[in-house]
Amino acid sequence: MNLPQPGDYIDIHTHHAKPAEGTFELVTLMAHENVYPDNLPGRTYTAGIHPWYLNNDNHNQLLEFIHHSAGNSNLAAIGEAGFDKLRGPSMELQRLAFEEQVVIAGKNRKPLVIHCVKAWDELLASHRNLKPETTWLVHGFRGKKELASQLLSRGMYISLWFDFALRPESADLIRFLPGDRIFLETDGADVDTKEIYRKVAHDLAIPVDELKKLILTNFNLLFNNAIS
DSSP, rough: OOOOOOTOOOEHHHSSOOTTTTTTEEEEEEEGGGOOGOOOOTSSEEEEGGGOOOTTTHHHHHHHHHHTTTTOTTTTEEEEEESSSSSHHHHHHHHHHHHHHHHHHTTTTEEEEEEESHHHHHHHHHHHHHOSSSOOEEEEOOOOOHHHHHHHTTTTTEOOOOOHHSSSGHHHHHHHHOOOGGGEEETTTTOOOOHHHHHHHHHSSOOHHHHHHHHHHHHHTHHHHHHH
């Protein structure tokens, strides 16, 4: 498995990224795209059933994709998986697919990357009820301190939504988050990872190199079982 090196910028969640020198990208594969990590050597991936592309007709096919991909040596995590009240099938089907992916992540000792839109109660209830064996990483976060506290209390990591991280008003939340629970991402957008790091480092009043070390440590802790 390709892993980040000391001094790398880490983009913890992206799609269809082209390799960039000095940047480690964790590339998300979507089950409905039917692109297997077996056929993509030299990169590191996550793979999941995104609720936007899930329906009753393709559920079993998408689940088979995750089962097939889960043990691949290039796959660091399961996901993105989760809940979305603005787009996707019924919450019942979303919950079923989510719970199935939680089980697969546990069996393969891999973290779960979370997509969640206006369904935080459902996500937190699932964590309480399922008692997952591996850690969850919430990607694209742009919520308030109170919500962040609830997620952190469940042992989750938080990756900041790139656009939110770059806004001046995000500074308060950035300073509130524990340093050992934070990640940064581009989500495949045309945005410079280095710019995100510079902004967040400025908010934290630390050098960019120190932020790189912090996030590398977080990466190694989160993915310890998946890469060992």
